[in-house]
Amino acid sequence: MNIHKRLFVLGLLSFSTTGLIAGHLAAEPQRPPLERLPIDDQLPIDKLPVDKLPVEPAIESVTEQADEGSHESGGMEKPHWGYAEGAGGPENWGMLNEDFAACSVGQEQSPINLTGAVDSELAQLSLAYQPTPLKILNNGHTVQVNYEPGSVLTLDGETFELLQFHFHTPSEHTVEGEAIAMEVHLVHQNPVTKALAVVGVFMKEGLENPEIAAIWPSMPTSKADEKTVADQMVDVANLLPTDTDSFYRYYGSLTTPPCSEVVNWIVMKEPIEVSRSQIDQFAAAIDEMNARPVQPLHRRFLLD
Numbered sequence: 001m002n003i004h005k006r007l008f009v010l011g012l013l014s015f016s017t018t019g020l021i022a023g024h025l026a027a028e029p030q031r032p033p034l035e036r037l038p039i040d041d042q043l044p045i046d047k048l049p050v051d052k053l054p055v056e057p058a059i060e061s062v063t064e065q066a067d068e069g070s071h072e073s074g075g076m077e078k079p080h081w082g083y084a085e086g087a088g089g090p091e092n093w094g095m096l097n098e099d100f101a102a103c104s105v106g107q108e109q110s111p112i113n114l115t116g117a118v119d120s121e122l123a124q125l126s127l128a129y130q131p132t133p134l135k136i137l138n139n140g141h142t143v144q145v146n147y148e149p150g151s152v153l154t155l156d157g158e159t160f161e162l163l164q165f166h167f168h169t170p171s172e173h174t175v176e177g178e179a180i181a182m183e184v185h186l187v188h189q190n191p192v193t194k195a196l197a198v199v200g201v202f203m204k205e206g207l208e209n210p211e212i213a214a215i216w217p218s219m220p221t222s223k224a225d226e227k228t229v230a231d232q233m234v235d236v237a238n239l240l241p242t243d244t245d246s247f248y249r250y251y252g253s254l255t256t257p258p259c260s261e262v263v264n265w266i267v268m269k270e271p272i273e274v275s276r277s278q279i280d281q282f283a284a285a286i287d288e289m290n291a292r293p294v295q296p297l298h299r300r301f302l303l304d
């Protein structure tokens, strides 16, 4: 039982929700640094210093081949992971590779159904984003825009740097059991502790979204490495809802293998809008859908 779990149990004993969460989150900086964690499998995961890895099965032996199934070790090759039902589907991610075990056995997995939130004191969240040159890629699982340094999220005094944002359809989180048309994930990392903070914003079907309209013409329609689009800037601030003070908050995981449980999740309550045509264009670029089914809450609390 690591300190993270001990604090969680102590919190339960205290029957103090705010104390529980404070202890839960306060434990994060005490973890060993998480060097070069894969983030929704879209970051390079080279040069993992084994001696600095945290003692978590999901991330202690991540390799560059984590997405490649087995290595043809004299037999059947395991399938690549994906979203369709079947051998490579979400129900089997944890069995595809020993590094993916958390996908099956983890107790703090994402996404979740957002319901029954516990009222809590509002976390101090500030978002300070700058425009960045458009660098876009399609990794076969999602379409991702990489961000240059200088845009930050501050959560209760802890600063996280925006690394990238990417999209899902339908939404991964659900609200009272209902999925929304799309969800964008803004992935941030604390450069010191390597802890992650991901902001989820729902995108409901409605009016055409001007920022998406600027990005989609450059979207690779099949798997493609990062390309820089000349003379085009993108500003993720334009993908935020008007009200960024109302959000759900919980502790969870990456929603793609290796499903590492290292994410402070912040999911905005107010959706932004995206047109049917824009949804369809994205779906065509990622083989129709890319949402992991919701996971059990287990012993966690959802706060709002």
Ligand SMILES: [Zn+2]
Binding pocket: 040, 166, 167, 168, 185, 255
């Ligand atoms: Zn995501």
